[in-house]
Amino acid sequence: xxxxxxxxxxxxxxxxxxxxxLREIRGRFSLPQSGAxxxxxxxxxxxxxxxxxxxxxxxxxxxxxxxxxGWAELDWLDKPRTMGAGLAHIIGADPDDVVVCDNTTVNLFxxxxxxxxxRTSGNTILTEAHNxxxxxxxxEGLQDFLGSAGQEMKLDLAETPEDVMARLGDDTAVLYxxxxxxxxxxxxxxxxxxxxxxxxxxLVIWDxxxxxxxVEVDLKGCDADFAVACGxxxxxxxxxxxxxxxxHPRHRASSWPTIGGWFxxxxxMAFKHRYDPAPNVQGHNTGTPSVIANxxxxxxxxxxxxxxxxxxxxxxxxxxQTVIALLDQECGxxxxxxISPRDYDQQGGHVAFSHAxxxxxxxxxxxxxxxCSFRKPDSLRLGLSPLYHSHxxxxxxxxxxxxxxxxxxxxxxxxSKVAI
Ligand SMILES: Cc1ncc(COP(=O)(O)O)c(C=O)c1O
Numbered sequence: 001x002x003x004x005x006x007x008x009x010x011x012x013x014x015x016x017x018x019x020x021x022l023r024e025i026r027g028r029f030s031l032p033q034s035g036a037x038x039x040x041x042x043x044x045x046x047x048x049x050x051x052x053x054x055x056x057x058x059x060x061x062x063x064x065x066x067x068x069x070g071w072a073e074l075d076w077l078d079k080p081r082t083m084g085a086g087l088a089h090i091i092g093a094d095p096d097d098v099v100v101c102d103n104t105t106v107n108l109f110x111x112x113x114x115x116x117x118x119r120t121s122g123n124t125i126l127t128e129a130h131n132x133x134x135x136x137x138x139x140e141g142l143q144d145f146l147g148s149a150g151q152e153m154k155l156d157l158a159e160t161p162e163d164v165m166a167r168l169g170d171d172t173a174v175l176y177x178x179x180x181x182x183x184x185x186x187x188x189x190x191x192x193x194x195x196x197x198x199x200x201x202x203l204v205i206w207d208x209x210x211x212x213x214x215v216e217v218d219l220k221g222c223d224a225d226f227a228v229a230c231g232x233x234x235x236x237x238x239x240x241x242x243x244x245x246x247x248h249p250r251h252r253a254s255s256w257p258t259i260g261g262w263f264x265x266x267x268x269m270a271f272k273h274r275y276d277p278a279p280n281v282q283g284h285n286t287g288t289p290s291v292i293a294n295x296x297x298x299x300x301x302x303x304x305x306x307x308x309x310x311x312x313x314x315x316x317x318x319x320x321q322t323v324i325a326l327l328d329q330e331c332g333x334x335x336x337x338x339i340s341p342r343d344y345d346q347q348g349g350h351v352a353f354s355h356a357x358x359x360x361x362x363x364x365x366x367x368x369x370x371x372c373s374f375r376k377p378d379s380l381r382l383g384l385s386p387l388y389h390s391h392x393x394x395x396x397x398x399x400x401x402x403x404x405x406x407x408x409x410x411x412x413x414x415x416s417k418v419a420i
Contacts, residue, residue, distance in 0.1 A: 008325050013391035016318055021311040022386060028303050029236075029388045036369035037397045042182075042210055042350040042383030043373055045236030048299035058295045079294040080263075080285050084244065086301035087235065090309050091208060091227065092218035093246050099281045100297065101289060104209060104230045104243040108138045110284050111205050111226040111245060112176060113258040116142065116153065118251065119173035121201035126167055127176040129157040135178055135207055161188060165196055172202040179217070180210035180348025183375050185340040187215065187348045191222045198223065209233060212244065213304070214349030214386060216313045219246055226251070234349055234385055235304070237297035245284050253279040261286035303387065315386035317344050322391050323351050323382060326398040334405045339379060350383045357410050359418035361401070364410040370400055374418060
């Protein structure tokens with residue numbers, strides 16, 4: 001911490017919590033009874049308080065009592081649409097342009113193949129060399145599939161924003177990026193890159209998995225074509241929840257969706273044998289929705305309906321800046337180095353820092369009731385949720401980290417086996 005920075009105390013944190021615009025929202029989550037600190041919103045967001053009761057009601061009143069009548073009498077089939085509508089504002093989208101279905105990987109494939117099919121120029125998918133593995137595998141799988149059908153799709157891997165700009169050209173069909181880097185939390189400039197891609201006639205797909213529900217995303221304002229996001233991270237959709245798809249209205253009915261399932265039909269209850277996809281993003285819905293998973297996720301989407309995007313961003317910024325300042329102040333002399341961007345405008349959902357003993361430190365923290373995530377070779381990530389984390393928890397978390405490093409607890413052999 002620099003000599004001029006004000007000292008952050010527990011009182012500073014408590015004061016920030018008193019002024020938190022989302023302090024009431026925290027009360028709608030069921031947080032660990034043990035008082036454990038779960039800084040893993042980048043992996044699995046917290047459980048809405050009403051989730052167990054709503055799932056029990058669905059099981060007993062829906063599944064047991066209504067059985068197949070549940071399809072007609074309850075909202076099971078409409079959830080992909082209504083949940084999408086409840087989440088749209090936090091990614092800067094209109095309610096009709098978002099659907100919740102399948103998982104992130106499947107949705108990436110659906111949107112990448114749809115974008116490829118509707119490209120207006122070029123034969124290259126431009127992505128980032130260090131993209132999340134599934135994003136790359138999806139592109140390689142599509143390349144392999146198209147190759148088997150005699151179509152050449154090239155894949156180009158860029159390293160930096162400058163590199164992306166340099167590689168964008170007449171042959172770029174689709175720019176396909178993950179908004180926030182899952183390791184360091186560096187965020188691409190969505191507006192600038194989308195514009196640059198459009199300028200060369202390319203379409204743009206954003207994977208928002210480490211951004212949606214944490215940082216500002218303005219898909220409409222940036223004029224992005226397509227986006228996909230994990231539901232179980234910052235969105236708090238529950239373990240293995242379905243994922244989100246955004247499609248700009250200009251792409252409505254451009255072609256058949258890649259997976260022409262009966263739930264993508266304009267009127268899926270008509271049981272027509274001629275495929276007639278819904279013209280909007282609902283056409284990318286595939287088959288029967290995961291009713292139980294959706295019930296859980298809708299507890300969270302109901303919370304999100306009550307959250308203003310501007311409050312989400314203000315809270316997340318405050319949490320991020322506080323934890324970075326605390327890491328510098330308390331652990332800067334102990335080998336901890338913040339490796340996420342310090343400029344908040346370039347930072348995604350989590351804050352990452354490095355330490356030579358990161359793996360064992362994460363195990364030692366876990367043993368004391370604090371969860372963060374380790375990434376090889378030496379970084380730890382703190383996934384910060386604007387919905388339920390407090391500044392006071394950041395204070396406690398950094399104090400624990402300091403203690404474990406200062407006392408060298410992490411060197412104990414019991415912490416040498418490291419979970420990823
Ligand atoms: C950036 C990113 N994209 C995609 C995925 C994969 O999501 P899913 O397992 O739901 O397909 C993840 C998972 O962590 C991710 O971090």
